[in-house]
Amino acid sequence: MSVRPAEFVSRGVNADALKADARRESLGLLGLCSPGLALVGIIIVLPIGWLFWLSLFDETGQLSGANYARFVEQASYIRTFLTTFEVAFIVTGLCVLIGYPLAYMLSQLPRRAASICLIFVVLPFWTSVLVRTYAWLVILQRKGLVNNWLIDLGLISQPLPLAHNFAGVIIGMTHILLPFLVLPLYASMKAIDADYLRAAMNLGAPPTATFWQVFFPLSLPGLAAGVVIVFILCLGFFVTPALMGGGKVIMWAMRMEQTTSLYSNWGAGSALGVVLLAVTLGLLGLFRRLLGTRAASVWGSQ
Amino acid sequence: MNDDIGLPISHWRRLWLYGVGALVLLFLIVPSLIIVPMSFSGSTLLQFPPESWSLRWYEAYFQSVEWRDATIVSLKAAVLTTIVATPIGVAAAYALNSGALRLAGIVNAVLTASLIIPVILIGIGTFFLYARIGLNNTLTGLVLAHTVQALPLVVLTVLSGFRSYDMNQERVARSLGAGRFAAFWQVTMPQIRFSIVSGALFAFITSFDEVVVSLFISGGETTTLTRRMFSALRDHIDPTIAAISTCLIVLSILLLSAAQLFGRRR
Numbered sequence: 001m002s003v004r005p006a007e008f009v010s011r012g013v014n015a016d017a018l019k020a021d022a023r024r025e026s027l028g029l030l031g032l033c034s035p036g037l038a039l040v041g042i043i044i045v046l047p048i049g050w051l052f053w054l055s056l057f058d059e060t061g062q063l064s065g066a067n068y069a070r071f072v073e074q075a076s077y078i079r080t081f082l083t084t085f086e087v088a089f090i091v092t093g094l095c096v097l098i099g100y101p102l103a104y105m106l107s108q109l110p111r112r113a114a115s116i117c118l119i120f121v122v123l124p125f126w127t128s129v130l131v132r133t134y135a136w137l138v139i140l141q142r143k144g145l146v147n148n149w150l151i152d153l154g155l156i157s158q159p160l161p162l163a164h165n166f167a168g169v170i171i172g173m174t175h176i177l178l179p180f181l182v183l184p185l186y187a188s189m190k191a192i193d194a195d196y197l198r199a200a201m202n203l204g205a206p207p208t209a210t211f212w213q214v215f216f217p218l219s220l221p222g223l224a225a226g227v228v229i230v231f232i233l234c235l236g237f238f239v240t241p242a243l244m245g246g247g248k249v250i251m252w253a254m255r256m257e258q259t260t261s262l263y264s265n266w267g268a269g270s271a272l273g274v275v276l277l278a279v280t281l282g283l284l285g286l287f288r289r290l291l292g293t294r295a296a297s298v299w300g301s302q
Numbered sequence: 303m304n305d306d307i308g309l310p311i312s313h314w315r316r317l318w319l320y321g322v323g324a325l326v327l328l329f330l331i332v333p334s335l336i337i338v339p340m341s342f343s344g345s346t347l348l349q350f351p352p353e354s355w356s357l358r359w360y361e362a363y364f365q366s367v368e369w370r371d372a373t374i375v376s377l378k379a380a381v382l383t384t385i386v387a388t389p390i391g392v393a394a395a396y397a398l399n400s401g402a403l404r405l406a407g408i409v410n411a412v413l414t415a416s417l418i419i420p421v422i423l424i425g426i427g428t429f430f431l432y433a434r435i436g437l438n439n440t441l442t443g444l445v446l447a448h449t450v451q452a453l454p455l456v457v458l459t460v461l462s463g464f465r466s467y468d469m470n471q472e473r474v475a476r477s478l479g480a481g482r483f484a485a486f487w488q489v490t491m492p493q494i495r496f497s498i499v500s501g502a503l504f505a506f507i508t509s510f511d512e513v514v515v516s517l518f519i520s521g522g523e524t525t526t527l528t529r530r531m532f533s534a535l536r537d538h539i540d541p542t543i544a545a546i547s548t549c550l551i552v553l554s555i556l557l558l559s560a561a562q563l564f565g566r567r568r
Contacts (some may be wrong), residue, residue: 029400029403030404033413036390036413037413040412040413040450043431044416047428048427050431102326105319117327124331124334127511130532134337134531134547145350207311236420239513242532253422257426273420277419281418
């Protein structure tokens, strides 16, 4: 157990000296953090603040809300937001649908079997997003594996449009984001005391009732953590929609890239970024308020 | 921990659960692994299983100057990011762990901010900043941006290493006359070194696999492998990328096993 220097500070003779010492200690520790803090400040906080400042001015350099008004006025922006939220809801839903049973199975397996199965979750997690998107392109494209097999089997005569469209984006993103749901969910399920389940069954509850009335409610905080992470990552996802969307599925992040790189409209691009950040932080704040959990602790459970 | 669940439910009645779980696991692992045999295909068509085998796509990868240069840039950036991010992360984790740090919550939030802030915003922001200070298309800029993204992983990994270490040992060393740094270096470091190595490996792979920010701030001489892959994938599906992907998958497996190995030995 770590003993805080502050605990030594009592009303003794040395109170002042000890207090000064504690302050020095704290400053020294802050010094240890300072390289990291400075780097994050310069590389992340400063540019984002700058972009926010830019977003407040229109093309003529006048202070105005034009960059933000665009979002509710122009149909193309509204379509982008609708697409983004549609993708985010579908992908999150699919992740829950297939991730929950997987996490549940992992939590019920003996330790050795579970850790072998976990490799299958962690390995894709640490494989480049590009590699996995490429794999899905190869599998789903017009002359890809799935279409070739289905045609060889005589199930279809024309290749199905699976890649370069909405379906491709959904499949690719679900695959990439699934570990982000499964890992925190599994960690929270492992923390559920099996005695609760034994007690429920001892008292005569059938397995289904034990699951729904005892296990499921206890797993909800972990599920919520996973859902929030997946949803947030969906909102800002770039690589897969850009490569698998075939130019038809324009999501928020792609829109930001287009406005800044293609049209050099920094004001509009920045405004998009500011709103995206606000929505992200808002969702996290809501989640923390509802569950009283630190959002960062979810990441720590990997 | 509930190692043995011991509920009166037979495995037989759970068969459906194992079935569903196995299918989901296959969904997770098969797409990446299917690339490996396909990369040894002898034809320009990507087939599974390939009709003929050859190493031609690996030759195409290693003999192309562009791909080789991009790989070297990515390796350099990843090594430098590891070298920069690891000490900074360890120092910050040490301070956060001590409990005597004021505003620890805020410090933690700032250091791990890059996990939560949308990557696209970081990409556009750094591009915008670098355009003004001339760091776009430089290795320095790349390393700094990657360090910020790798930092949270180092901090969180090392913090979890500290959790299973008793800080009083360092206090004893200091009370016996060891200096601050000597106490850390000789007493604490050896005991948390495995989590430091894990954190360093995570930093390496974070930098090596990073796509979105590199897309904005790398180019020309310092085009990273991922950036070149991204551009190539936008045009057409080149089987050379299957060979590169296989190399990346092997790298992930190696680094991850190393991290696991070190992680377990704390």
